[in-house]
Amino acid sequence: MTEQNDMLDILLNSEEKLTEKQKRILEAALEIFAEKGFSATSTSEIAKKAGVAEGTIFRHYKTKKDLLLSIVAPTMAKLIAPFIIRDINKVLNTKYERYEDFLKAMILNRQAFLKENMAAFRILIQEIPFHPEMKEQFKEHVASKVYERFTHLVEFYKDKGQIIDLPTEAVIRFTASSVFGFLLIRHLFLPEADWDDEKEIEMTIRMVMNGIRVEE
Amino acid sequence: MTEQNDMLDILLNSEEKLTEKQKRILEAALEIFAEKGFSATSTSEIAKKAGVAEGTIFRHYKTKKDLLLSIVAPTMAKLIAPFIIRDINKVLNTKYERYEDFLKAMILNRQAFLKENMAAFRILIQEIPFHPEMKEQFKEHVASKVYERFTHLVEFYKDKGQIIDLPTEAVIRFTASSVFGFLLIRHLFLPEADWDDEKEIEMTIRMVMNGIRVEE
Amino acid sequence: MTEQNDMLDILLNSEEKLTEKQKRILEAALEIFAEKGFSATSTSEIAKKAGVAEGTIFRHYKTKKDLLLSIVAPTMAKLIAPFIIRDINKVLNTKYERYEDFLKAMILNRQAFLKENMAAFRILIQEIPFHPEMKEQFKEHVASKVYERFTHLVEFYKDKGQIIDLPTEAVIRFTASSVFGFLLIRHLFLPEADWDDEKEIEMTIRMVMNGIRVEE
Amino acid sequence: MTEQNDMLDILLNSEEKLTEKQKRILEAALEIFAEKGFSATSTSEIAKKAGVAEGTIFRHYKTKKDLLLSIVAPTMAKLIAPFIIRDINKVLNTKYERYEDFLKAMILNRQAFLKENMAAFRILIQEIPFHPEMKEQFKEHVASKVYERFTHLVEFYKDKGQIIDLPTEAVIRFTASSVFGFLLIRHLFLPEADWDDEKEIEMTIRMVMNGIRVEE
DNA sequence: GATGAATGAGACTTCATTCAT
DNA sequence: GATGAATGAAGTCTCATTCAT
Incomplete structure (x- = not known):
């Protein structure tokens, strides 16, 4: 519960009590980090884009890395927010009759998140490999x-006879790969293509469900 | 054809005519780039690890970026080598009776590649977003x-009636996601887990095929 | 007379009319200057230790150097206070029958001073070489x-036949070296040793007097 | 013996194998540190005075503090060199018939040292209080x-009946204070005065010896 | 071919000081 | 009077690259 509160704290406290300049710094950093990567971005560049003195950055963030964390930590928190929050009233765990209904809801929800937080998400996945903490x-x-x-x-849907009897890990991996595969291609690799989201999502879910439906 | 020859040139010429020191430099760079990222790696660090003088690096690679490219370009080439090479004798296009046989062959082949070239592959996908060329x-x-x-x-297998009648792109995306999903989790995220590759690959293919088999 | 009044002014006016915060700032500065030196101390550090805002320091002291002077000037004044004050009624010039009585009184008096003002004294002697004014x-x-x-x-005691006929400067240098030597070792270099002040002072005076007593 | 070898190593290795530029850096640092103090000296100032690029300083000395130590350590070593070296052939311990002969030899020797190394010596005593190591x-x-x-x-001269029976520490302190007192005033505080060294030293020794000679 | 000293631009960070609140 | 956000100059140090040896 404590860990969840950690994350919730981050969620609720972020983006509040921020000076005007602080917001501008965060925004500028977000943009440049996403474009050039953390290491290749200089604080002077951030300062210039944010329209503040370079010293101002360090009044709010002790180090450049601190600035990175103040972007990445809330993003992690938001990334899992729906999973944590739903934990609170466990009933909703199984709100959906069918696995595919759950899948669709999740895809739509996380797609909305990605649309709003693409830059931060990119920074997150780009930088994670280089920062052990x-x-x-x-x-x-x-x-x-x-x-x-x-x-x-x-396992819940397995018990209901909706999902094939393969190792749970394999089923999750398969589902997640298909979903993330779609989301990443859609929003990260080819965001400017002309997508019919409704249809693409439906097809993805259909193939996933075919893949793991109980075979007769 | 020219482009393919470009790639083939790279393939055949790389790792040849390399002096002992040059090899040591490449190896050191490969390791540190993978660990810390290109921008966060200093040439002096590479020189130290390679056991050469700082100047020696620049005798062989005009710039630090050049060094990166001399790692990344051959990796790209090798990555698609099987696809290019097979193109040469087009007959083999359809060497495999069934899509799943092709899939299995491809997974095994690319898995072997990844095992040998993990570091270079990581560098490739980490750096691509930051270098437009x-x-x-x-x-x-x-x-x-x-x-x-x-x-x-x-489309070949569609014609043979083995694959569902969904847009080819969707089928490819779905297949690729599942395959890459497995390979990345297996070799990038959880390489030290205890994997039964044989079984995992079989399950992955089974779910993929279920997902896209012609429905009755 | 004016100069003496300057010093007296400083003496009498210091430590008066100081707000609570001002006192805390002085105290904090005193401590950190003594520990790390003037140049190596930052005003923000002082502010933190004093429990005031950074700006508050500059409300009371125009510059960081001003703060230093407001510590050092009173210390100089107190350092010579007994010499100045006694000047006022010149009679006391020769209050003591014997040079050694004067020496003893002076040592005890200045030792008391040093005990109370060690930090300020250290700052004084540390910083003097770097500030021409x-x-x-x-x-x-x-x-x-x-x-x-x-x-x-x-010269008074020479006339009384108590002191050897060597150049006055040499006698003063010799006396002062012995006295300061003791005081500095006692309070600056080895303050935590277990000292029998009474006895040490007596011995010091005995050797000094032997050194400069009229030889037969 | 090891510690002595440490010091001897420093002695023998210093000032050898130094680049031309390195020498200029050391010299410039020596001068400015002595004049303004370590903390108040900037590396850019040193670089300018030495006529080298600022980066060059850091090729030879990892940090500014390193530069300080490379000045201070050899000075410490030279400061005690005569004491260590003489230890090697213990006979010479008592080369001098009388304590005053020893004193005179020592004063002349250390005075020569101070004349040559005044700047480094000043830095040493100025910085020691601020650097615990x-x-x-x-x-x-x-x-x-x-x-x-x-x-x-x-104790050797006490046994010979040349020195008064007071605690050895007190005798040393008294001797050292008088000698250092003279040397510091002569070379540190009033170096430009017109000194008759021969005579001053003689007087100092005379007073010291009077002070500690066995009383009849 | 190899070295490593030298460079100077620029990185991150600190600092004394100002000023609107 | 007190605050602390903001500043920009300056500080220490790193870096890719060059070049004489």
């Missing part, structure tokens, strides 16, 4: 949490 | 080439 | 004043 | 070594 935090607070939740879900 | 090259020489090939393949 | 002030108001007084004294 | 090294390698040697000497 971030990696650790991600594993501990994000991945494991989401994985655990999916395990419950998949 | 690399991105361009990747799209032009790698992605489009592979995509084109897959298009032929999927 | 301070050096000037010290020479003019402190050193020359004390030297002049000692000259009178030594 | 330097303080530690000074206590361990310099002070204790010299003190130990003086103890032997004073």
Whole structure:
């Protein structure tokens, strides 16, 4: 519960009580980090884009890395927010009659998130490999949490006879790959293509469900 | 054909005529780039790890970026090598009776590649977003080439009545997501877990095939 | 007389009319300057230790150097206070029958001073070499004043036949070295050793007097 | 013996194998540190005075503090060199018939040293209070070594009936204060005065010896 | 071919000081 | 009177690259 509160704290406290200049710094950093990467971005560049003195950055963020974390931590928190929050009233765990209904709801929800937070999300996945503490935090607070939740879900639908009797991990991996594959191609690699989201999502879900439906 | 020859040139010429020191430099760079990222790596660090003088690096590679490219370009080439080479004798296009046989062969082949070239592959996907020419090259020489090939393949098996009648792109995306999803989780995210590759690959293919088999 | 009044002014006005915060700032500065040196101390550090805002320091002291002077100037004044004050009623010049009685009184008096003002004294001697105006002030108001007084004294006791007929400067230097030598070792270098002040002072005076007593 | 070798190593290795530029850097640093103090000196100032690029300083000295140490450590070593070296052939411990002969030899020797190394010596005593490791090294390698040697000497001359029966520490302190007092005033505080060294030293020794000669 | 000293631009960060609140 | 956000100059240090040896 404490860990979840950590994340919730971050969620609720971020983006509040921020000076005007602080917001401008965050925004500028977000944009340039996403474009050039953390290491290749200089604080003077950020300052210029934010329209503040370079010293101002360091009044609010002790180090450049601090600035990175203040972008990445809330993003991690938001990334798993729906999973945590729903945990609170466990009933909703199984709100959906069918696995595919759950899938669709989740895709739509996370797609909305990605649309709004693409830059921060890119920074997150770009930088995680190079910062062991971030990696650790991600594993501990994000991945494991989401994985655990999916395990419950998949087993719930297995019991209902909706899902094939393959190892839960394999089912999750398969589902997640298909969903993330779609989302990343859609929003990260080819965002400017002309997408019919409704249809694409439907097809994706259909193939996934075919893939894991109980075979006769 | 010229482009393919470009790639083939790279393939055949790389790792030849390299002095002992040059090899040590490449190896050191490969390791540190993968660990810390290109921008966060200093040439002096590379020199130290390679056991050469700082100046020696610049005798062989005009700039630090050049060094990166001399790692990344051959990796791109090798990445698509099987697709290019097989193009040469077009007959083999359809060497495999069933789509799943093709899938299995491809997974095994690319898995072998990844095992041997993990570090270079990581560098490639980490740095592509930050270097427009690399991105361009990747799209032009790698992605489009592979995509084109897959298009032929999927349509070939569609004609044989093995694959569902959904848009080819969707089928490719779905297949690729599932395959890459497995490979990345297996080799990038959880390489030290205890994997039964044989079984995992079989399950992955089974779900993919279920997902796209012609429904009755 | 004016110069002396300057010093007296400083003496009497210091530590008065100081707000609570001002006192805390002085105290904090005193402590950190003594520990790390003037240049290596930052105003923000002082502010933090004093528990005031950074700006508050500059409300009371125009510059950081001003803050230093407001510590050092009173210390200089107190350092020579006994010499100046006694000047006022010249009779006391020769209050003591014997040179050694004078020496003993002086040692005890200045030792008491040092005990109470060690930090400020350290700052004074550490910073004097780097601030020409301070050096000037010290020479003019402190050193020359004390030297002049000692000259009178030594010559007085010479006339009484108590002191050897060597150049007065040499006698003063010798006396002062022995006395300061003791005081500095006692309070600056080895303050935590277990000292029998009574006995040490007696021995010091005995050796000094042997050194300069009229030889038979 | 090891510690002495440490110091000897420093002695013998310093000032050798130094680049032309490195020498200029050391010289410039020496001068400015002595004039303004370590903390108040900027590396850019040193670079300018030395006529090198600022980066060049950091090729030879990892940090600014390193540069300080490379000045201070050899100075400490040279400061006690005569005491260490003489230790090697212990016979010479008592080369001099009378304590005053020893004193005179020592004063002349150390005066020559001070004349040549005034700047470095000033830096040493100015910075020691602010750098715990330097303080530690000074206590361990310099002070204790010299003190130990003086103890032997004073007791040797006590046994010969030349020195008064007061605690050895007090005798040493008294002697050292008088000698250092003279040397510091002569070379540090009033170097430009017109000194008759021969005579001043003679007087100093005379007073010291009077002070500690066996009383009849 | 190899070295490593030298460079100077620029990186991150600190700092004394100002000023609107 | 007090605050602390803001500043920009300056500080220390790193870096890719060059070049004489």
